[in-house]
Amino acid sequence: MDDQRLPRSIGKALMVLTALREGGTPMRLTELSVRTGIAKSTTHRMLCALTSAGLVARVGTHYQPARSASPKPRTHRDVLRLVAPFLGDLLVRTGMTAGLAVLDGAEVEFAHRVYGHRHVWGPCDDTGRSPAQLSAAGRLLVAHDETAARNLIRLAGLGPSEAAELGGDLIRIRQRGFAELTGPDGSTCLAVPLRLPKPPVVALVLEDAGNEADRARALLWLRRVADAAMREVCLAA
CATH class of the missing domain: 3.30.450.40 (GAF domain)
Incomplete structure (x- = not known):
């Protein structure tokens, strides 16, 4: 990835993360794409990157912001x-x-x-x-x-x-x-x-x-x- 594309990708990833945080509830890929105005395929790539970075968690078919603290239900x-x-x-x-x-x-x-x-x-x-x-x-x-x-x-x-x-x-x-x-x-x-x-x-x-x-x-x-x-x-x- 060259230097010209990197800031644009970061901006889109931040848009997706912001939409998840402001939504208040877990959201599907399609809903995130519509809410951010980013193509579905691009939204999916951003979610994969955010999940790998530990910033987003996937729950079934939904996505939500990852929590920094350990989950309460430990067992x-x-x-x-x-x-x-x-x-x-x-x-x-x-x-x-x-x-x-x-x-x-x-x-x-x-x-x-x-x-x-x-x-x-x-x-x-x-x-x-x-x-x-x-x-x-x-x-x-x-x-x-x-x-x-x-x-x-x-x-x-x-x-x-x-x-x-x-x-x-x-x-x-x-x-x-x-x-x-x-x-x-x-x-x-x-x-x-x-x-x-x-x-x-x-x-x-x-x-x-x-x-x-x-x-x-x-x-x-x-x-x-x-x-x-x-x-x-x-x-x-």
């Missing part, structure tokens, strides 16, 4: 308390059982749940836990954490073929951004990550998606509510 338990009320939103929107899940060794723990009328009860409803490899939430969280994946294979005692099958599924989960498992009764469990600024440690889950239309709608609301929940977490920091 996943703090995050769970902030996000738990959003489970009610999911239940109202989909009618399905909604939950928050975290990894604990080779198991996944369902820390909070709200139940829908169509819920199919199982052993994990009594214990609040399930083998991680047998749950959508567990596979989702392991897919984003290589250390957890290795520990799971070791702790669960998976053989070479089982480990290879699990590894292939984890790759697909990372590519799609969600996990899905279908039970023997035909019910479906869907999970998406809460995108914290590190490997996700909390999964947002919906259970009992009965058909393809319900599944598509459930996944849509899972992603929308996950974005809204993470904005809440960042605003509380």
Whole structure:
């Protein structure tokens, strides 16, 4: 980049940062482009540079000014308390059982749940836990954490073929951004990550998606509510 272009780029970056600070809430790329009058592709480059410099933070599809202090919710338990009320939103929107899940060794723990009328009860409803490899939430969280994946294979005692099958599924989960498992009764469990600024440690889950239309709608609301929940977490920091 030559000396003539550098000041202009800095000026545009400052315009984007100022718009974020004055907006008061996280904003999407398109909204920032319209607000600043800067082309969308250029706005995206400025956001990438500001994010790399630690001045802007990305939360799902939104951007906001980075905070200089460490976030207040320091543990996943703090995050769970902030996000738990959003489970009610999911239940109202989909009618399905909604939950928050975290990894604990080779198991996944369902820390909070709200139940829908169509819920199919199982052993994990009594214990609040399930083998991680047998749950959508567990596979989702392991897919984003290589250390957890290795520990799971070791702790669960998976053989070479089982480990290879699990590894292939984890790759697909990372590519799609969600996990899905279908039970023997035909019910479906869907999970998406809460995108914290590190490997996700909390999964947002919906259970009992009965058909393809319900599944598509459930996944849509899972992603929308996950974005809204993470904005809440960042605003509380």
